[in-house]
Amino acid sequence: MAAYLIRRLWQMVPTLMGVVLLVFFLFKWFGGDPAEVLGGLNASPDQIKSIRTQLGLDEPVWYQLWLFVKQIVTFDWGKSWATNESIANLFATRLPATLTVMVPILILEVVLAIPIAMYVAYKRGSLTDRTLTVVTTVALSISFLVYVIVGQYVFGFQLGWFPVQGWSDNLATNLSTYVPLPVFLALLVSLAPQTRLYRSFFLDELGQDYVRTARAKGLTENKVLFRHVLRNATIPILTNIGLLLPGIFVGSFLIEVFFSIPGIGREVLLAVNRSDFPVIQAVTVYLAVLTMFINLLTDLAYKVADPRVVLK
């Protein structure tokens, strides 16, 4: 186990280096001159020059890369170019809001999609099953934007069940007042495709010999489904959750924009509009690291879920 962990961590190093190089050179070569972005339109040549010196832009490329790596390792990204807020502080204050919205979405998505998927997989080929396929295809062809625009209008503005948008400093108020509508709309969009995905996992398992054996033994259908099929379908389900997990840290930027939730996603979008490169770079690099660790954790979770899995 320890050997496996060490090898996996060791394998992350080249990928991580690649991410750092990609982000560094993407902004270095194509991002325009940071000094001009920072100085604004009215900056004098002297000012531009002093900004260049301050950022180390006159140094050779390898030294700038070294500075960049140092920033990543020490978690010291300095300040946002646009707002002068320290980037560490930016992460610390925006992440809670993002998680407040995204964690309920992820949990509800999994908890609701699995039983529905199991039901439609069990009733394969029935009207429910076919209806789901058709609904998914049509529902997916409509942009997420439309759901949010219409949902906000109908439930927030016309019916007045929820506030149209807003946020507070209190977690309980946020969860009870501001979170329900975004979570509801996000689930409305994601539930059908997720169900369809889980359905295919269950279908794969339902055709297996052990299901027939279990039924032949005289087990009840509930036992067959929940004890045998669900347990065996855990691996693809875990893989899928592992894929969704990094997303909760970026948040759905669309939801954050629409509902004025002060989260990471909205911050990144603002940074893109303001050419605030350090913020984008920091989020990209750390999210990549996080994604790699989540992948590793998913692989470890396989072992817990299924003792037959051998990690090597």
Added chain:
Amino acid sequence: MNTAANITTQSADGAAGSELQKSEGVWAAAWRRFNSDKVGLGSAIVVIAFLVLIVLAAFGLVAKNWQAEIGVPNAPPSFMGPAAKQATGAIDAPQGPNVDLSAVDPLAPRYAEWEERAKQFQTTEVPKAETLPLGGDRLGRDVLAKAIKGTEISVFVGLAAAIAATLIGTMLGAFGGFFGGKISDFLEWVYNVFESIPNILLIFAFAAVVGRGVGSVVIILALTGWTGMYRQVRAEFIKHRSREYVRSAEAIGASSFSRMFKHILPNVSHVVLVRMSLLTVGFIKAEVILSYLGLGVRVDQVSWGTMLAEAQSELILGHWWQLAAATLFMAVFVTAFSLMADALRDALDPKLRGLE
């Protein structure tokens, strides 16, 4: 369709001796299967109709004047009839002739002169339509024309980005899969780097440096969306590179390039085609979102995304038609395209039928 021609001639050569043994080519068989799929065929017709509309719009034959303000602001759709006149609450205009003020009006002596000068300039008052077929937007532009023009831009971006991503993914996948070794290791490394960054962040990072406009969106989507294609093409090339037909091509002295692109590629092109059609759908949706956020097309262009962005504020005032038009065009096209892609996959890759 060069590849299709290749394969048909090959099979014709093979069966030169006896007509009876002539076997069906890959594309002929696919076409037969596609033809029997009513849903696929119907959706293909819808897609083709849209493509014709797009070509017409691109050459300026329809929706050329989408920017002309031909209706009253927020003109309702024709079937709803003109909007009810709103009570302006102004004082009624006084009846009878104007009171003669020329004795005290200091400007009175110059009125005649100004009237003379005003005659030199013609202002033509174009009558604005009270209703438009699918309504008008905030400026009184025809929503139908905008939707057609928006379809042109959105679909063009989706298709162009899908073609570009396909080119990148196929080239890299072919090299990685065919040669293996150091090239493959390097490309796998690049792939892992791109995969480790969440897609939306990658798109944002590229959007931050590339800038705005149709070309930029195509570049951003292509550079961030090639990875799936690469992976699949690579797997296919690994599978095919040691097959007999490739080895016999090598034996008769075919170069690596010729084996890769003349022998293997036509045999895996169905995989590429299916993956490309799936990419198109994804890219169209991505373009809509980017344009909505202002990271997409320029302000003097229209796409489904910019229409939705305008529609959001119109909806609050009860003007739902622009939202409905953009949604309807997008839903019909994307549904038809997805169904066509599914049918294409079933026709070209019968093994995959029934799997999602």
